[in-house]
Amino acid sequence: MKRIDILVPCYNEEAVLHQFYERTSSVLEQIENYQFTFIFVNDGSRDRTISIIRELYEKDARVSYISLSRNFGKEAAMLAGMDYADGDALVIMDADLQDPPELLPEMIAWWEKGYRDVSARRRCREGETFFKKWSSHVYYKLLKKLTSVPVQQDVGDFRLLDRRCVQALCSLRECQRYTKGLFSWIGFEKKEILFDRPPRAAGKTKWNYWQLFNLAVDGITSFTTAPLRAASFAGCLLAFLAALYMCFIVVRTLVYGGDVAGYPSLISVVLFIGGVQLMFMGIMGEYIGRIYNESKGRPPYIAEERGVKRKEKS
Ligand code: UDP
Ligand code: MG
Numbered sequence: 001m002k003r004i005d006i007l008v009p010c011y012n013e014e015a016v017l018h019q020f021y022e023r024t025s026s027v028l029e030q031i032e033n034y035q036f037t038f039i040f041v042n043d044g045s046r047d048r049t050i051s052i053i054r055e056l057y058e059k060d061a062r063v064s065y066i067s068l069s070r071n072f073g074k075e076a077a078m079l080a081g082m083d084y085a086d087g088d089a090l091v092i093m094d095a096d097l098q099d100p101p102e103l104l105p106e107m108i109a110w111w112e113k114g115y116r117d118v119s120a121r122r123r124c125r126e127g128e129t130f131f132k133k134w135s136s137h138v139y140y141k142l143l144k145k146l147t148s149v150p151v152q153q154d155v156g157d158f159r160l161l162d163r164r165c166v167q168a169l170c171s172l173r174e175c176q177r178y179t180k181g182l183f184s185w186i187g188f189e190k191k192e193i194l195f196d197r198p199p200r201a202a203g204k205t206k207w208n209y210w211q212l213f214n215l216a217v218d219g220i221t222s223f224t225t226a227p228l229r230a231a232s233f234a235g236c237l238l239a240f241l242a243a244l245y246m247c248f249i250v251v252r253t254l255v256y257g258g259d260v261a262g263y264p265s266l267i268s269v270v271l272f273i274g275g276v277q278l279m280f281m282g283i284m285g286e287y288i289g290r291i292y293n294e295s296k297g298r299p300p301y302i303a304e305e306r307g308v309k310r311k312e313k314s
Contacts, residue, residue, distance in 0.1 A: 003037065012206070023101060027104060035087075050067055061309055064084070064309060065307045067303065068303060079300050091104065091159070117183065121193065121194055123194045143220060146226040147224040152190075178218045180219070
């Protein structure tokens with residue numbers, strides 16, 4: 001019998017965890033011919049999440065868990081879960097029931113047809129502000145233009161991955177992970193199914209605009225060096241224009257004589273060039289920061305406690 005692991009990263013999810021477990025279990029009961037396991041990853045929660053997970057672990061043989069030593073972020077939590085998963089396939093689901101478990105049978109059906117990565121695409125983004133929708137749209141357009149890896153739009157982490165995809169993802173050990181891009185990077189045959197994403201069942205979202213902005217920058221810097229190329233290009237262009245202007249000034253001074261006027265244009269050019277230089281130094285800094293972070297070679301997460309009933313992965 002094939003076994004499917006359900007990976008659930010949890011950070012302060014005491015409000016929904018029971019509900020998640022009940023609803024997902026009742027869906028799993030209706031799916032025959034497969035064995036299921038839950039892998040809960042407690043990402044350094046500060047509430048009762050870990051005691052709820054331990055409770056589930058005690059009463060249900062299908063449940064295993066990993067508890068990280070602090071909050072490492074969802075990306076690292078997912079990697080932790082993947083490292084311990086050893087089923088034939090893995091489904092990544094949010095704990096807040098925004099990824100409806102009712103979609104599992106359809107995902108499994110596509111997997112059986114040979115697709116290695118079945119992801120769920122949001123049909124509409126209800127309950128989100130206009131600004132969030134617009135910025136996400138612009139961002140994905142930009143990302144698509146800049147990178148050769150096609151990152152899927154409106155697709156979250158809710159997906160079914162074949163064991164081969166999971167192994168591929170585990171082999172990528174970068175710390176500043178942008179898993180969404182990695183899903184595309186590893187390749188394999190992909191299938192998207194559509195669904196309506198409901199609002200959170202309970203509890204609060206863990207994301208704010210600052211974190212989303214950081215994730216957006218990570219997405220770009222981990223998949224393309226195009227901004228550096230743009231910096232070189234803009235530098236060349238500005239130098240060329242400056243040279244032209246210099247010729248013009250020299251000729252004009254020779255023909256008409258010098259004058260001291262021109263302070264406004266001088267100061268605006270100096271400020272403009274200064275601004276452009278700072279911006280590109282910032283962009284270079286982003287990449288250097290990534291090199292620095294990766295060169296330390298720290299593990300992406302640290303597991304503090306594990307509850308695994310079945311045979312451990314060697
Ligand atoms: N999550 C996590 N670590 C974090 C932040 C979030 O493991 O640092 C988990 C969280 O418990 C949930 C999932 O990632 O299961 C998605 O988080 P959330 O619902 O807050 O994000 P949203 O759905 O609003 O994008
Ligand atoms: Mg959510």
